[in-house]
Amino acid sequence: MPRFAAVGLDHRHVYDLTAGLLAAGAVCVGHDPESSDSRVLAGFRKRFPEVPAVGRDRLLDDPSIDFIVLCSVPRDRAGMAVRAMRCGKDVMVDKPGVTTPDQLVAVEAAVAQTGRIFSIALGRLTSASVQAALAVARSGELGRLVSLTSLAPHRLNRALRPAWFFEREAYGGIINDIGLHSIDQFLAFAEVSDATIAAATIGCFGTAPAGFEDFAEITLRSAAMTGTLRLDWFTPEGLADWGDGRLFVVGTEGTLELRKNLDLEGRPGGDHMFVTDKQRTRYQDCAAWPLTYYRDFLDDVRDRGGRMAEDGRLFSACRLALRCQAAAHRFLPVMS
Template identity: 80%
Template sequence: MPRFAAIGLDHRHIYDLTAGLRAAGSVCVGHDPETSDPHVLAGFRKRFPDVPPIGREQLLDDPSIDFIVLAAVPRERADIAIQAMRRGKDVMVDKPGAITSDQLSAVEAAVRETGRIWSVALGRLTSPAVQAALAVARSGELGRLVSLTSLAPHRLNRALRPAWFFDRAAYGGIITDIGVHSIDQFLAFAGVDDATIAAATIGCFGTQPAGFEDFAEVTLRGGGMTGTMRLDWFTPDGLPDWGDGRLFLVGTEGTLELRKNLDIEGRAGGDHLFVANRERTRYQDCSGLSVEYYRDFVADVRDRAGRTMENGRVFAACRLTLRCQVSAERFVAD
């Protein structure tokens, strides 16, 4: 079985990534105990008590380890990934995998130089409901796609956030951080590797510290369709989930709505898909569908088939996201 190490225990996403990889048949042989957030480290050890602490350099130098899973402070992720690839290891990294164009270019160069895998665990890949929506769109049931609208609210959970979370130089900005999911989704539904940025706006509505980016909107055009994405850190505490994520598709023959995390005052759980076409409406519960991403990644480590690299689409999504972040009009609310 493939062997991996968990490095960069700075974000709680490391829990799901590690669990998914273990369920896919790989073995976590060690974790790097260096962290900016002791609570994340404690949570990891509680969930995976059988995974021993081992220093980062020892893990990177161990030739028996096939890959690493990485959720370090975002500004550190590209450098750690490059170090790992140059020491013969594939990489699965939490988003954002890079927070500047220079970092992304360096990662691309390392992939070309080493032939290693660099895969960003984007929401499109880890959500069975989004995969089901893609299948509906590609089946032609909706006709030609006209537009995509993505709503991605998040709960701030200030008390749980380390200092770097509020430092733009560390997290890269709101579009870089959480917008990459939505932008990657648009490229997938549009069937393109790039898009025109019609508009990009970043707002600061008073979340402390001053200047923290708590809202953004992006509009893209590509593949004959448009996409509008809204991001924010304003999920109210009364909502029983971290965010009421939604995806809306409009086609010439039908529409689709995806309620990713919950159906307010409706059906229990998440991953709810609704379709209206020329003949009827229908509902699909996607919560029981399997997530193939982790199995595909582990299979790629074994046979190098490139399932999770998708002909470089991950780089295209990251590159477009960084362009949106840099080009966005910023405003600070009075």
């Protein structure tokens, strides 16, 4: 069984990544106790009490460890990933995997030079409803796809956020951070590795520290499809989940909508899909849709089968997110 260590326990996503890998058959043999957020470290130890604390250098130098899970402060992830790859380890990293173009170049170079795996646990790969929607789109039921609209609201939970969360240099900006999910999603549905940026806007509209990017809109174009993507940190406290994530796909023969987090009609849980074609309207509960990301990653660790490569789309999504971030028009906060 593949053996891994959790390094950089700075974001709560480390819980989901670790749990997904354990369920897929991997063994977590240690966690690095160095963390910028003691609450994340305490949460990891509560969830995985059998995983011992081991110093980072020992984990990286241990030849029996096959890969690391990396959820450090975003600006530190690329450097740690490169170091791990040069120590002979594969890497699964929380998004965003990089925060600057130079970091992306360094990671790509390390992958090319070492032959190690660098995989970002993107929402498309870990969402049952998105995987089900991709299957419908690629089946031809919707005809030729012409438009995608993605809504990705998030709850700020300001009191729970560490100081680095509000530093743009630390997370790379809102489009590079949570927007990476939506950009990768558009590329997957359009079945392309790049897109034209028709428009990009970033806003600082809320009451968080000055300069915190809490809103963004992006319009992308491929040769045959358009994409409109909205991101924000304005989910109200009254909503029963951290956000009402939605996806709309329009084809020449049908339409599709996802309610990723909740159904306002009252159906329990998330991963709700609604499809309309020439014959009918149908609802599908996608919660049980099989997710293969963690298993595919472990299989790649074992046999180097290239399942994580996806024809380079991962790095293309990172590159496009960085380009959108840099090109965006910015609304400054309104001063009262």
